[in-house]
Amino acid sequence: MSYKRVLIKFSGEALAGSQGYGINTVILRYVANEIKKVAEANVEVGIVIGGGNIIRGVTTSQDGIIPRSSADYMGMLATVINGIALQEALINLGLSVRMQSAIEMNKVAEPLIVRRAIRHLEKGRIVIFAAGTGNPFFTTDTGATLRAVQINADVVIKATKVDGVYNKDPNLFDNAVKFDTLSYEEALEDRIKVMDDTSIALAKDNSIPIIISRYLVQDIDTMEDWKRAELMYKVLKESGEII
Numbered sequence: 648m649s650y651k652r653v654l655i656k657f658s659g660e661a662l663a664g665s666q667g668y669g670i671n672t673v674i675l676r677y678v679a680n681e682i683k684k685v686a687e688a689n690v691e692v693g694i695v696i697g698g699g700n701i702i703r704g705v706t707t708s709q710d711g712i713i714p715r716s717s718a719d720y721m722g723m724l725a726t727v728i729n730g731i732a733l734q735e736a737l738i739n740l741g742l743s744v745r746m747q748s749a750i751e752m753n754k755v756a757e758p759l760i761v762r763r764a765i766r767h768l769e770k771g772r773i774v775i776f777a778a779g780t781g782n783p784f785f786t787t788d789t790g791a792t793l794r795a796v797q798i799n800a801d802v803v804i805k806a807t808k809v810d811g812v813y814n815k816d817p818n819l820f821d822n823a824v825k826f827d828t829l830s831y832e833e834a835l836e837d838r839i840k841v842m843d844d845t846s847i848a849l850a851k852d853n854s855i856p857i858i859i860s861r862y863l864v865q866d867i868d869t870m871e872d873w874k875r876a877e878l879m880y881k882v883l884k885e886s887g888e889i890i
Contacts (some may be wrong), residue, residue: 649700650672650801650802650887651691651799651801652690652691652692652693652749652798652799652801652804652826653685653690653691653692653693653784653800653801653803653804654693654694654695654787654789654791654792654794654795654798654800654802654803654804655682655685655692655694655695655803655804655805656694656695656696656787656805656806657678657694657695657733657806658696658699658806658807659696659697659698659699659700659701659725659726659729659787660697660699660848661674661678661700661861662674662675662678662699662700662729662732663700665858666698666771667700668700668701668821669700670729672736674735675732675733675736676739676756678733678736678829679733679736679737679740680740681738681741682694682737682742682773683737683869686742686771686773690716691768691769691771692768692773692781693764693768693773693775693776693794693795693798693800693838694733694775694776695726695775695779695787695794696729696730696774696775696777696787696789697726697729697787697819698722698723698724698725698726698728699722699725700724700725700729700785701728701870701884702718702721702722702725703722703731704718704719704720704721704722704783705718705745707721707722714830715783715784716783716784717783718783719779719784719785720750720754720783721784722779723750723778723779723781724750724788725747725776726777726778726779727748727752727755727756727777729748729777729873730748730756730775730776730777731746731755731756733844734775735807736791737773738860741761741762742826743770743771743772743773744772744773744774744775745757745764745772745775746774746775746776746777747759747763747764747766747774747775747776747777747779748752748776748778748784749776749777749778749779749780749781749790750781752855756777759776759778759781761788761798763800764773764776764797765792765798765799766827767822768798770866775796776790776791776794778788780793780822785845786845786846788805788842788843788845788846789843789845789846789849791803791846792846792847792849792850792855793846793849793856795850795855796853796855801848801855801856802855802856802858803855803856803857804857804858804860805841805857805858805859806860807859807860807861811875812825812829812834812839812841813825813826813839814826814837814839814858823871826839827871829841831847831848831851832851833852834846834847834853835847836879841857841859842857
């Protein structure tokens with residue numbers, strides 16, 4: 648891997664497995680092992696994880712009972728829960744980890760201090776950035792790009808359920824077209840929903856490339872599923888389809 652420092656964005660939903668909510672610890676361990684592979688390649692790793700396996704601000708506020716801003720703060724707290732879980736899974740593998748939260752909660756995480764985060768990375772520690780941007784109306788995709796800019800990451804890697812960027816969801820449309828490369832302008836103009844527009848625009852303004860990598864956890868619920876996914880990962884790695 649030619650990158651010195653990366654920011655990896657994981658969706659919270661992936662941690663839920665087939666049950667659709669909560670945290671499946673088999674998946675959690677699998678994700679932690681994938682992160683360990685990157686860290687052991689002498690790459691400095693920052694992580695942003697979503698909270699959709701627990702609550703999503705947009706859907707929670709749809710009926711008007713809970714205002715969007717409050718619902719988004721609830722979603723930010725969900726990312727802290729996922730961050731704690733991922734931190735413990737990484738520590739269990741012998742990795743050194745720090746979590747920083749954009750919403751201060753000093754009992755479970757450091758406050759977001761960018762220079763401290765960079766120092767952690769320089770010392771070989773993995774840094775998990777929780778609570779999104781700390782502001783409502785912004786997605787964790789935008790939070791991921793923002794943290795990448797702040798820590799001077801070489802690239803944003805978004806781990807998702809497909810193996811690249813398509814003009815529409817290939818899991819729903821057989822005629823979906825895959826793009827080998829895509830400019831920021833094309834993604835914005837053609838409304839390619841690889842990440843939200845704000846995060847893509849922020850990456851464009853700061854010349855940070857975005858890589859979409861297959862996230863092989865959607866069918867993992869047991870250790871046997873994990874072994875099968877590990878084999879698939881090996882095949883894809885050797886074929887060059889994923890980094």
